[in-house]
Amino acid sequence: MSILSFKNVGKVFPKDKEELVAIQNFTLDVEEGEFVCLLGPSGCGKTTLLRMVAGLESISKGAIELNGKGITEPGSDRGMVFQDFGLFPWRNVKRNIEFGLEVRGIPPEKRAETAQKYVELVGLKGFEQSHPNELSGGMKQRVGIARALANDPAVLLMDEPFGALDAQTRNQMQFELLRIWKETRKTVLFVTHSVDEAVFLADRIVVMTGRPGSIKDLWELELPRPRNRASSEFIALRKDILDELEVQKTVV
Amino acid sequence: MMGTTSWSWREILRREGTKIVLTAISLVSFLLIWWGLSIYLESMKLSYLPAPDVVFEAFLVSLSGDPLTHNPLLNHIIASLNRFVWGFALAIVLAVPLGLLMGGSKYARYLGMPASEILRPIPPLALAGFFFAAFGVLYGPIVTVFYGVFFPVLYNVMFGVRSVDPILLDAARTLGASRLQMFGKVILPFTIPYLMTGISIGLGVGWMVIVAAEWIAAPGGGVGALILSTYTNGMYDYMFVGIIAVAILGILTTSLSRLLENKVAERMGMK
Helix, strand or coil, X not given: CEEEEEEEEEEEEEECCEEEEEEEEEEEEEECCCEEEEECCCCCCHHHHHHHHHCCCCCCEEEEEECCEECCCCCCCEEEECCCCCCXXXXXXXXXXXXXXXXXXXXXXXXXXXXXXXXXXXXXCCCCCCCHHXXXXXXXXXXXXXXXXXXXXXXXXXXXCCCCCXXXXXXXXXXXXXXXXXXXXXXXXXXXXCHHHHHHHCCEEEEECCCCECEEEXXXXXXXXXXXXXXXXXXXXXXXXXXXXXXXXXXX | CCCHHHHHHHHHHHHHHHHHHHHHHHHHHHHHHHHHHHHHHHHCCCCCCCCHHXXXXXXXXXXXXXXXXXXXXXXXXXXXHHXXXXXXXXXXXHHHHHHHHHHHCHHHHHHHXXXXXXXXCCCHHHHHHHHHHHHHHHHHHHHHHHHHHHHHHHHHHHHHHHCCCHHHHHHHHHCCCCHHHHHHHHHHHHHHHHHHHHHHHHHHHHHHHHHHHHHHCCCCCXXXXXXXXXXXXXXXXXXXXXXXXXXXXXXXXXXXXXXXXXXXXXXXXXX
């Protein structure tokens, strides 16, 4: 069944005396356990859309419903992973992961136990006491993922989470993310502007139009995982989606 | 293992040797220039600069009380330190919450900034006379120090709050933090290094201010008072004892704050 529903969602920003329409008529149902990528040119509002789901941005028109309940504010039922990590520099890995549990008043022993579970899930065993500045970019984002998952959210929102990483680390992190996704069976909404990344990760790709952002096309990906970037199906799919985006660019 | 200690000492010397040698050269040449200058100035009858050995003798006498104030040097130091600490503590206690408030709320900022922008550029010493008149000789110097320390701390804390990375606030919100928790668990820790910067600046200003404030009045003595009274009586050797005492106190407090700053930075994962 659908866990996350976008119902005719719109976003308007005030700009000088006029209004800037950032998102228009966005309607989408995300199934439980599904991995959905939002793909689009920069400025198409995909990050804004994600922030609206997180409750960090108000919804101007329509509604976004999680398990049938309209979203109005941030909550621990949605976990967010940021491009620039957003880790608390004064907290070590363990205490960063514990943050959500701590603010929700989970007792310390339970917190430590849960944190440890996610430390191990993201492969950071032995780094519990390290501070973010002692970690590489890839490791920082592992902490970011573990921290978001520790709250056991219904959906995991990822805003270009590997955008700040080098190409090799990025590919490695995509592998890791799929492994984590398989183990936790979370619903993932993943924003990216990389077609390659979207084709590698997604069950479904939502291709967005330029501003005002709305859905241009939906791609169901039947390719079995692990996907091979060098396979002809992968390359063909990548090309088709890329073409779709390119056409748009010349129009916009 | 045999000779581990001597090896590690040698290791330290190898790594730090240049630094140690250069530090020694710096200190020795400082003393020699001082000494040479005092001999030169005396022979030319230009002015009087007491030589290091003369100052050292005066220092020994000062320990049990100089011939002018009859107050042991330590008493002068404690008297100054006392004023300094009270003024400093008062400044921190008031400037930190005000800085947090003015950093966090634009209304508090609109309310507080105009007044503090008028007051901040006035050198504390320009107001010292007024503070002595208004608060008396006992509290006047404390208020003067307070005034000098207050603004650097206020502005740094305010700047710290305003510099909080918005991503950290977003992260905290999505993780379920309330407004109060965001303040206590994100804004406050983020601001601490900025507070430390304000404190180091305040320490420098505070020492500068306390010495001059004691020139106005210093019941029970004080290093500044010692410097002024020995100066007016032409006892330059004792005056230099006071100057050196201030220098050493300044070095001690700044080293202390630097140590604290490093410890904080380390604990905050910023180093």
